[in-house]
Amino acid sequence: MSILILAEHDGQQLKKAARQTISAAQAWGLPVHLLLVGDNTAAAAASAAQVAGVARVIHVDAPHLAHPLAEDVSAIVVGLARDYKVLVSAHTTFAKNILPRAAALLDVAMVADVIGIKAPNTYARPIYAGSVLATVENSDALQVVTVRATSFDAAVDGGNAEITTLPAPAASGKSRWVSEVRNESDQPDLASAPVVISGGRSLGEQFHQLLTPLAQKLEGAVGATRAAVDAGYAPNDWQVGQTGTIVAPGLYIAAGISGAAQHLAGMKDSKIIVAINHDPDAPIFSVADYGLVADLFEALPALTAAIGK
Amino acid sequence: MKALVAIKRVIDHNIRPRIKPDGSGVETENVKMSINPFDEIAVEEALRLKAQGIVTEIVAVTIGHGHAQDVLRHALAMGADRAILVDSTAQLQPLAVSKILKAVYEREQPQLVLLGKQAIDDDAGQVGQMLAALLDIGQGTFASKLEISGNEAIVTREVDTGSETVALQLPAVITTDLRLNEPRFVKLPNLMMAKKKPIESLTADELGIDTAPHLKVVNLAEPPARKPGIKVNSVAELVEKLRSVGAI
Numbered sequence: 001m002s003i004l005i006l007a008e009h010d011g012q013q014l015k016k017a018a019r020q021t022i023s024a025a026q027a028w029g030l031p032v033h034l035l036l037v038g039d040n041t042a043a044a045a046a047s048a049a050q051v052a053g054v055a056r057v058i059h060v061d062a063p064h065l066a067h068p069l070a071e072d073v074s075a076i077v078v079g080l081a082r083d084y085k086v087l088v089s090a091h092t093t094f095a096k097n098i099l100p101r102a103a104a105l106l107d108v109a110m111v112a113d114v115i116g117i118k119a120p121n122t123y124a125r126p127i128y129a130g131s132v133l134a135t136v137e138n139s140d141a142l143q144v145v146t147v148r149a150t151s152f153d154a155a156v157d158g159g160n161a162e163i164t165t166l167p168a169p170a171a172s173g174k175s176r177w178v179s180e181v182r183n184e185s186d187q188p189d190l191a192s193a194p195v196v197i198s199g200g201r202s203l204g205e206q207f208h209q210l211l212t213p214l215a216q217k218l219e220g221a222v223g224a225t226r227a228a229v230d231a232g233y234a235p236n237d238w239q240v241g242q243t244g245t246i247v248a249p250g251l252y253i254a255a256g257i258s259g260a261a262q263h264l265a266g267m268k269d270s271k272i273i274v275a276i277n278h279d280p281d282a283p284i285f286s287v288a289d290y291g292l293v294a295d296l297f298e299a300l301p302a303l304t305a306a307i308g309k
Numbered sequence: 310m311k312a313l314v315a316i317k318r319v320i321d322h323n324i325r326p327r328i329k330p331d332g333s334g335v336e337t338e339n340v341k342m343s344i345n346p347f348d349e350i351a352v353e354e355a356l357r358l359k360a361q362g363i364v365t366e367i368v369a370v371t372i373g374h375g376h377a378q379d380v381l382r383h384a385l386a387m388g389a390d391r392a393i394l395v396d397s398t399a400q401l402q403p404l405a406v407s408k409i410l411k412a413v414y415e416r417e418q419p420q421l422v423l424l425g426k427q428a429i430d431d432d433a434g435q436v437g438q439m440l441a442a443l444l445d446i447g448q449g450t451f452a453s454k455l456e457i458s459g460n461e462a463i464v465t466r467e468v469d470t471g472s473e474t475v476a477l478q479l480p481a482v483i484t485t486d487l488r489l490n491e492p493r494f495v496k497l498p499n500l501m502m503a504k505k506k507p508i509e510s511l512t513a514d515e516l517g518i519d520t521a522p523h524l525k526v527v528n529l530a531e532p533p534a535r536k537p538g539i540k541v542n543s544v545a546e547l548v549e550k551l552r553s554v555g556a557i
Contacts, residue, residue: 069475070438071448093451093467094468096434096438099438100436101439101448104440105442108404109404110403112433122527127430127431128430128432131325132326132328132531135529135530136527137525138523140523175448175449175476175477176475177474177475178474178475180468180470180472180473181472182471229488230488235471236471237468237469237471237472243347243426243486243487245469250556251556251557262322273535274551285538288538290538290540290551291538292541292543299544303544303548306544306548
């Protein structure tokens with residue numbers, strides 16, 4: 001028996017979260033197979049076959065999979081899953097959409113957002129926005145799991161997996177893709193950036209002006225609180241927190257963020273946390289390695305200037 | 310068309326959960342409980358579709374025991390027409406919840422099922438997708454915009470790269486994200502009037518659902534605390550500290 005990873009890719013290569021899932025999957029000690037779904041996935045499959053720890057890459061190609069829909073991808077996953085011991089993916093919006101659907105079709109439970117694999121059927125996962133850590137045992141013969149990518153190191157190249165192509169079932173017809181809006185920016189991917197600089201609503205109209213130059217100097221990504229996104233200062237995919245993106249960079253700078261539990265849930269596993277806030281009693285200081293009580297509108301430009309030196 | 314809105318009663322989002330001394334669960338006795346905020350957004354969306362004349366009847370459903378009725382009263386006070394309580398004392402997991410909701414769906418035959426994208430207690434985020442799978446209908450998860458056009462639901466979804474719009478054949482299941490709408494405040498007179506609206510009670514057994522758990526919670530614990538940090542007095546000191554640990 002083997003492990004099947006539903007692996008997200010960008011058409012050319014695996015996303016970092018998929019590489020992190022590959023290293024998480026080594027915990028089971030079984031051969032790891034990747035499933036790539038899309039249109040023209042040959043290049044991505046060839047690239048994925050080079051990743052160490054991968055025994056086989058299965059790719060399913062069809063024009064209607066260019067923008068994969070949950071109804072179609074779950075059918076492909078279900079068609080394969082019966083032959084596997086574990087079905088796993090990163091806990092991203094891609095898999096969060098597909099894997100529960102596949103699990104229900106297979107009549108098995110799913111364990112979401114796993115941060116540690118303690119035994120082949122026992123997992124650690126945060127609940128209540130990370131306020132509580134649950135250890136959960138899954139009795140199903142087929143384990144369906146999403147893992148929090150940032151809890152695992154990314155698998156590196158060094159493999160030579162066999163590549164298999166499988167035909168795609170016809171589109172379900174229950175849904176169709178209409179359009180997408182990519183919040184294009186030249187910043188690194190938020191979930192995998194080594195440095196994240198996040199801002200709260202108090203930055204106001206100067207949100208980008210204050211944070212973007214600092215992020216560029218540190219080659220980091222800009223994140224935001226829910227309130228800053230709701231106020232329109234930052235796009236939705238910049239939201240860090242329980243219901244947004246979970247990050248765990250080497251350095252996290254929280255600027256003007258009070259530190260609600262829902263935000264802390266998305267960043268408190270960062271290696272080093274810096275908090276800059278004018279309110280000395282802000283809860284964010286309780287998780288910060290370095291706290292600076294200061295006026296943001298002075299401190300952020302000063303920090304940006306100091307880092308370049 | 311009829312809309313079915315599934316809601317869950319959870320510890321209020323402002324309350325810090327306390328683990329029971331034996332680690333078996335989270336204390337919910339004498340703790341403020343509320344409707345899961347994402348589910349409240351689902352109720353609100355149904356109400357807005359009703360105001361547009363698209364939805365004609367809103368049925369709220371929850372699964373639980375005793376006080377679970379409170380969230381149904383909340384939905385009724387917001388404007389839902391009637392409610393169903395599936396009475397169960399069990400700790401139900403997403404797959405079992407989905408099977409119960411499927412049975413309720415089959416009784417009610419709605420064209421639209423709305424529910425939150427996740428509950429803020431177990432953060433599983435599975436029920437909408439599982440329900441759509443069991444019903445063999447389309448799903449629109451993490452919805453930040455919803456329009457009904459003919460026999461389709463046009464759903465804009467919040468995804469990691471931005472947003473994506475899909476069109477779903479009705480009936481369909483929609484899971485709601487934060488920015489879909491801002492739920493209305495419930496006024497006291499509406500809460501009083503909601504007491505007159507009907508709540509039907511069913512049990513999982515009556516519906517013939519196997520709710521046996523697949524997952525066992527072995528233990529709950531506090532996450533490891535971070536080491537206490539230090540306060541620095543200036544930007545210069547901050548930069549020096551970050552340099553000394555190799556962070557910049």
